[in-house]
Amino acid sequence: MSASSEKFSDLAARMSSAAVMAVVGIGAVWAGGFWFMALLTVVCGALVWELVRMLGAGQNRALTMGALAAGSFLAVSLLPPGLGLPFILVPAMAGIALLSSNRTLYMVFAALIVISCYGLAILRVDFGFVWMLWLALVVIATDVLGYFAGRIFGGPKFWPRVSPKKTWSGTVAGWVAAALVGAAFMTVPGVGLEILGISVAISMASQMGDIAESAVKRKMGVKDSSNLIPGHGGVFDRFDGMLGASVFLLLIEQVVDFPPALIG
Known part of the structure; x- marks a missing residue:
């Protein structure tokens, strides 16, 4: 197998899985309501299940924590605003008692996972389908163009001790891809260069x-x-980008005029 072929040896599997995920994800975002909530519940539970397994806990403990996270997400989403907020942190706090190591790491990520999923549920209601689609496309474009640019152009590594395959060429290509997605949404009335x-x-x-x-x-x-x-x-390997993006969007919408145009 040539060096070029090795760079893209996982491409067929990645593209097939990505196509299925895109159909399911975009379909759920478009449908909203029950379907989007169901998807987020599954994602939230799966993320915490994977997190606990990565941190060295057993399968039973991971399943328990994943189910707790999914239930907590549903509770905070379905209860009146404010009343359900403690449930955002219930899975993180439970880790103190249920995990024997890596508690701090677990607490931080578990809280961010539930916050991210809850934030996406709120953003879908507040922003509508178009801006949720924009968010998903920015994250997907960043990942896809970064993947291809990194393997085609190579060059200096971004942070080799943490992620040996990531390059600066792929990182910058992700920014370019995001800008192109943003430019496409400038066709929406009321949207400017921001x-x-x-x-x-x-x-x-x-x-x-x-x-x-x-x-x-x-x-x-x-x-x-x-x-x-x-x-x-x-799931975590695919949702990690959305985790960072959704939490960041929850923060910046408080300080910038976003979304510039609300469309259902």
């Missing part, structure tokens, strides 16, 4: 989420968060 900067910032946040998960895997000596998704590893 969407370019917001898109690139969201891209950076998604890359930070990716790097954060890579750091956990490196620390624990695991290659993938699980083997649930052929060619991609686990």
